[in-house]
Amino acid sequence: MELDLASIDKDVWREFEAACEVRDHDLHYLSLATLSYDQVPVSRLLVLRGVNAQERQLIFHTDIKSDKWLELSAHPKASILGFSERAGEQYRFNGYAELLAPNSDINQIEWDKLSLWTKNTYCGGPPGEETHAPQSGENMKDAVPPTPEQLVKGRARFGVILFKADGLDWFQLKRSDNRRAIFSYADQGDIKSAKWINP
Template sequence: MEADHDAIPPNLAAIDASAWRELETAAASPQSGFRFLNLCSVDSEARPQARMVVLRRADGPSRVLEFHTDSRSPKWLELSANPNVTILGFSTQTRLQFRLQGMVELHAAGSDLANAAWDRLSTWTRTTYTGGPPGDECASDVIDEAVLPKPADQAEGKPHFGLLIFRARTLDWFELRRQGNRRALLTYDETGALAACRWVNP
């Protein structure tokens, strides 16, 4: 059943609102099942790439999710070339799967939004952006647990910090149940409003 703005089925509207509440809660709660999400992009050879990312912020009304990354990473280059992504998450607590599709905006170090996000980071998190580029080979002593790491200057990481702002256009909602799994497809317009929704076979 397709629905327009004036005729969204109440049960699907409630599912939509609940899903985004889950995401907003996950952004503030490390214990949430949706705190870590899978960000899927496509590389320059059209091969799918997936990696876990930490959900830093979620805003239901605007359908926005926020993530942080190292701007020297392969995914930054992939997203620069093709900003179409899928975000996938599953919570064992609620037995819900969210698969969101949309586009990501990249905000590099020095931009107002990246600077504001950097200022909110803890000192420890800032130090994770120091060191060599992600994916580069590193010396064995770097991963030797018996060797104490050298203190990192958090300021060294700021030029490598990148902010990713994802705007969802669809949400594929799936509930795993003992009997009668449920699945719904929700579509959002450019303003983030729920534009269409329908039940589909799981």
């Protein structure tokens, strides 16, 4: 029986939905690739914070002073890469990022979900700026919670990246029988086209 592409796509998005809930899920950390100001591809890992399978959206959090935020402001097209060792599958999404600034409703909803310690990560110096060397052995127990003033500053730095997938390049490792398929998504999220391609 032929494998059904629509079922594969459904399973993929179900896995991503599960991945944002479970810390040790293979797809909890995904790579986001952007284009730098000098046109060099740059990638980094991000925690997958939310998924809207219907709309083909993946949600991430970051600092609006980070390079990625500035890069996406200038060039919203981006690529997301994940690998599930358990399934033996690689997922490469192409799409674009909508940046939800601190004054947006969704941004507020995402901020409200964070623990004080996670909020604290937005309260330090701007990302990428030189800082002092950390003390060895520093850990959560020694960390000081942010003051209300620091929290206000951190709140103003919190950004939400809404990545909208236009398509998916799906690759399954199968020893001598690797499989690969390409999906493209319509604006509303339906599958516009899907086809098998040679790996």
